[in-house]
Amino acid sequence: MTMDRQDKIYVAGHRGLVGSAIIRRLKADGYENLVLRTSKELDLREQQAVRDFFAEEKPHYVILAAAKVGGILANDTLPAEFLYDNLMMEANVIHSSYRNGVKKLLALGSTCIYPKLAAQPLKEEYLLTGPLEPTNEWYAVAKIAGIKLCQAYRRQYGCNFIAAMPTNLYGPGDNFDLGASHVMPALMRKFHDAKLESRATVTVWGSGKPLREFLHVDDLADAGLFLLEHYNDDDIVNIGVGEDISIAELASIVRDVVGFEGEIVYDASKPDGTPRKLVDVSKISGLGWRAKIDLREGVAQTYQWFLENQTDLRGVC
Numbered sequence: 001m002t003m004d005r006q007d008k009i010y011v012a013g014h015r016g017l018v019g020s021a022i023i024r025r026l027k028a029d030g031y032e033n034l035v036l037r038t039s040k041e042l043d044l045r046e047q048q049a050v051r052d053f054f055a056e057e058k059p060h061y062v063i064l065a066a067a068k069v070g071g072i073l074a075n076d077t078l079p080a081e082f083l084y085d086n087l088m089m090e091a092n093v094i095h096s097s098y099r100n101g102v103k104k105l106l107a108l109g110s111t112c113i114y115p116k117l118a119a120q121p122l123k124e125e126y127l128l129t130g131p132l133e134p135t136n137e138w139y140a141v142a143k144i145a146g147i148k149l150c151q152a153y154r155r156q157y158g159c160n161f162i163a164a165m166p167t168n169l170y171g172p173g174d175n176f177d178l179g180a181s182h183v184m185p186a187l188m189r190k191f192h193d194a195k196l197e198s199r200a201t202v203t204v205w206g207s208g209k210p211l212r213e214f215l216h217v218d219d220l221a222d223a224g225l226f227l228l229e230h231y232n233d234d235d236i237v238n239i240g241v242g243e244d245i246s247i248a249e250l251a252s253i254v255r256d257v258v259g260f261e262g263e264i265v266y267d268a269s270k271p272d273g274t275p276r277k278l279v280d281v282s283k284i285s286g287l288g289w290r291a292k293i294d295l296r297e298g299v300a301q302t303y304q305w306f307l308e309n310q311t312d313l314r315g316v317c
């Protein structure tokens with residue numbers, strides 16, 4: 001399936017980390033017929049509002065990048081919001097896409113859908129083979145429902161709805177609020193503030209031992225468009241780099257990039273979360289896609305963006 005430059009594309013969640021990267025990429029590729037609504041203009045949790053919006057706009061393609069997201073702390077403390085908001089957004093957007101004849105829909109999930117103790121690297125087929133990581137099970141259950149909605153609408157109605165699972169993301173547009181952010185922007189902000197205030201130490205949560213994989217959002221946008229062009233199946237597809245590093249190694253990279261010269265201390269009272277999260281990328285590699293942005297370069301580019309935009313940073317999305 002080839003998207004035409006004139007096709008109307010609705011990117012839900014275009015102000016978030018993922019959505020904004022997809023918009024940058026679509027615009028760079030010459031797609032101009034983009035339909036965008038902020039969450040204030042269109043509350044995706046409201047069924048009637050979503051119905052009216054789809055009936056009026058009739059998009060050809062839908063990229064579902066809207067979600068209630070957050071790091072380990074936010075997920076653990078706002079379970080009802082993480083479950084309800086995400087379920088409602090997915091159900092409304094997917095059902096309206098079906099009702100309005102959307103040609104193809106790409107739903108973006110997360111690798112936290114995989115069981116906490118699944119073998120690594122995480123293969124797509126491990127979905128629903130064991131219990132989830134308790135600190136983010138609310139979000140994970142909602143995202144699994146999103147996958148199942150895509151599969152159900154394909155099976156029952158023949159809709160070409162696909163679902164992709166990106167690994168931990170970072171990049172311009174991330175959430176740098178310490179109460180809600182993921183580890184990468186949190187560390188960037190902590191090292192940055194500590195450098196400015198000439199502090200002796202920076203505290204990193206947990207043991208520093210958990211392993212995580214980090215994908216730049218521009219790579220994700222590239223993969224998303226690749227899948228829209230080349231993938232038409234009901235199985236989920238992982239999007240990752242295929243390599244992980246420890247939180248301690250990440251902290252040291254971010255410290256170098258920011259230029260903080262003090263010590264790192266670990267706060268064992270904060271949770272580690274799942275011990276390792278690395279995706280198996282053989283499926284998407286087999287289709288012909290791979291990540292291109294080197295981690296250190298990506299961190300440096302993101303820090304540059306942070307420096308230029310810190311007065312204008314968003315809170316929890």
Ligand code: GDP
Binds near residue numbers: 136212274
């Ligand atoms: P996760 O990948 O779903 O566990 O979410 P996070 O990105 O929030 O956390 C990843 C890992 O980084 C966990 O082991 C955290 O304990 C650790 N971590 C270390 N320092 C921080 C921090 O300042 N903020 C966050 N969010 N995580 C941190």
